[in-house]
Amino acid sequence: MALHCGKTCRQYLLHLAHDHVDFRLPEIKALLSLRGQQCVPSENFREMSPFWHLNGLSEDDVRSVMSRTVCAKSAFELWGHGNTAAELKSSLLGYPLKDMAPFLKEESTYKINVYTFNKTLLFKDRIEKIDALGYLPFQGKVNLKDPDHIFCLLEDYGLDPNDIPEEPFHIYFGRWIADGQRELIRSHSVKKRHFIGNTSMDAGLSFIMANHAKVKAHDLVYDPFVGTGSLLVACSHFGAYVCGTDIDYNTIHGVGKASRKNQKWRGPDENIRANLRQYDRECFFLDVMVSDASKPVWRKGALFDAIITDPPYGIRESTRKTGSHKEIINPPEELSGESHVPVSMAYHLSDIFADLLNFAAHHLVMGGRLVYWFPVYRPEYCEEMVPLHPCLSLISNCEQTLSSHTSRRLITMEKIKEPEESDVLSQLADPRFSPYQGHNSFREKYFSGLTKKNGKSNERTTTESDVS
Numbered sequence: 514m515a516l517h518c519g520k521t522c523r524q525y526l527l528h529l530a531h532d533h534v535d536f537r538l539p540e541i542k543a544l545l546s547l548r549g550q551q552c553v554p555s556e557n558f559r560e561m562s563p564f565w566h567l568n569g570l571s572e573d574d575v576r577s578v579m580s581r582t583v584c585a586k587s588a589f590e591l592w593g594h595g596n597t598a599a600e601l602k603s604s605l606l607g608y609p610l611k612d613m614a615p616f617l618k619e620e621s622t623y624k625i626n627v628y629t630f631n632k633t634l635l636f637k638d639r640i641e642k643i644d645a646l647g648y649l650p651f652q653g654k655v656n657l658k659d660p661d662h663i664f665c666l667l668e669d670y671g672l673d674p675n676d677i678p679e680e681p682f683h684i685y686f687g688r689w690i691a692d693g694q695r696e697l698i699r700s701h702s703v704k705k706r707h708f709i710g711n712t713s714m715d716a717g718l719s720f721i722m723a724n725h726a727k728v729k730a731h732d733l734v735y736d737p738f739v740g741t742g743s744l745l746v747a748c749s750h751f752g753a754y755v756c757g758t759d760i761d762y763n764t765i766h767g768v769g770k771a772s773r774k775n776q777k778w779r780g781p782d783e784n785i786r787a788n789l790r791q792y793d794r795e796c797f798f799l800d801v802m803v804s805d806a807s808k809p810v811w812r813k814g815a816l817f818d819a820i821i822t823d824p825p826y827g828i829r830e831s832t833r834k835t836g837s838h839k840e841i842i843n844p845p846e847e848l849s850g851e852s853h854v855p856v857s858m859a860y861h862l863s864d865i866f867a868d869l870l871n872f873a874a875h876h877l878v879m880g881g882r883l884v885y886w887f888p889v890y891r892p893e894y895c896e897e898m899v900p901l902h903p904c905l906s907l908i909s910n911c912e913q914t915l916s917s918h919t920s921r922r923l924i925t926m927e928k929i930k931e932p933e934e935s936d937v938l939s940q941l942a943d944p945r946f947s948p949y950q951g952h953n954s955f956r957e958k959y960f961s962g963l964t965k966k967n968g969k970s971n972e973r974t975t976t977e978s979d980v981s
């Protein structure tokens with residue numbers, strides 16, 4: 514037990530999935546802050562470890578996190594831990610009997626699982642480890658199929674698969690409380706999605722984005738580059754009302770060429786509304802419409818609880834915006850005398866992000882969050898490239914590696930003040946508020962490091978849907 518805030522608090526252990534490692538702490542922090550709680554890691558906290566023990570929380574806090582997280586697999590009430598079996602034993606014997614007793618009663622059933630990270634144990638070794646816990650005063654009967662209480666011995670053999678130690682670095686024992694929502698990754702996989710496109714966002718990352726954005730029931734969430742609506746699907750799962758816009762008429766209306774192999778045209782009802790219907794979330798669908806993010810159509814004022822989006826980077830779709838009278842270009846000689854308004858023109862990445870941040874500053878409610886992806890050419894990346902805004906505070910910046918030389922960063926910002934006229938001046942004067950111009954050439958840089966083989970790049974660490 515840890516002493517915290519002058520009173521004795523239980524400790525909890527989270528067992529985290531070992532993918533999207535960078536996204537885990539911001540997710541857990543966001544979910545705890547939805548309950549007005551902070552993440553209080555124990556001493557020796559290692560963010561990379563698959564096991565985190567946290568202080569200062571209640572079981573309800575932990576259950577609430579587990580009802581949302583896709584980064585954590587399971588949560589336990591931590592009864593003891595140590596670097597060796599002997600240390601674990603003395604830690605467990607120090608755990609108050611009165612706190613153990615309700616779960617060890619004669620009339621209750623139980624089972625003990627053994628989980629090892631970075632090592633596979635033989636069945637007989639697992640049994641030995643369970644037998645070695647004989648000093649715990651279990652009174653009830655073992656029931657492997659449907660026990661009243663589940664306990665787990667968790668062993669950490671480090672992170673290096675090429676250097677697995679004989680003995681674990683650390684051992685934990687605890688009472689299982691709840692599993693996280695990893696199942697959503699399978700149940701909402703885009704492979705089984707009614708309506709998909711080339712850049713549909715992976716289900717796991719969509720849920721992570723919704724969690725980073727602290728999306729909750731009855732919120733109003735907007736995606737200005739909505740595509741096939743994967744982010745709306747995730748947000749509606751948490752009970753938010755969702756809407757979106759996209760410049761592409763075919764995507765919004767669910768017509769035109771299909772993205773699926775062996776299918777030429779999109780079928781009837783292949784649209785975003787049907788995606789929500791597939792998961793029984795149609796009641797949260799407000800609408801989607803064709804609109805250019807560079808020329809937002811919303812009336813002034815704070816409207817959205819969260820803006821979650823995956824802007825185009827120009828890899829799988831062009832970054833275009835509609836032309837306007839402001840952008841009248843020089844007409845060709847034969848048309849001289851006539852003004853020519855371009856139908857569409859390049860939408861530079863730096864402008865996409867500047868527009869997005871300005872839009873969020875104006876249209877988020879106070880405390881509302883903007884969550885978006887920012888493509889990065891890794892050899893040149895530094896933190897200063899991430900665009901800032903005087904009204905938005907940077908909450909987290911997590912990297913997903915795409916290849917040896919490119920990645921994208923999930924940026925989470927929170928609105929901290931209403932925009933004022935002076936903000937426009939400070940944006941012009943302060944270089945931190947001008948997004949990195951070099952990203953305009955992200956497309957060229959993305960392709961520059963790829964070796965081509967049969968017309969296809971052979972250096973990919975991502976899935977097809979990973980790159981926009």
Ligand SMILES: C[S@@+](CC[C@H](N)C(=O)[O-])C[C@H]1O[C@@H](n2cnc3c(N)ncnc32)[C@H](O)[C@@H]1O
Pocket residue numbers: 710712713714737738739740741742743744758759760761764804805806807822823824825826830831832833834835860981
């Ligand atoms: C990366 S995709 C979004 C994918 C989406 N998250 C999904 O899961 O399907 C980017 C989208 O931005 C749209 N887009 C490109 N330029 C735009 C603009 N100027 N205004 C609005 N949408 C635009 C594209 O049509 C594309 O659907």
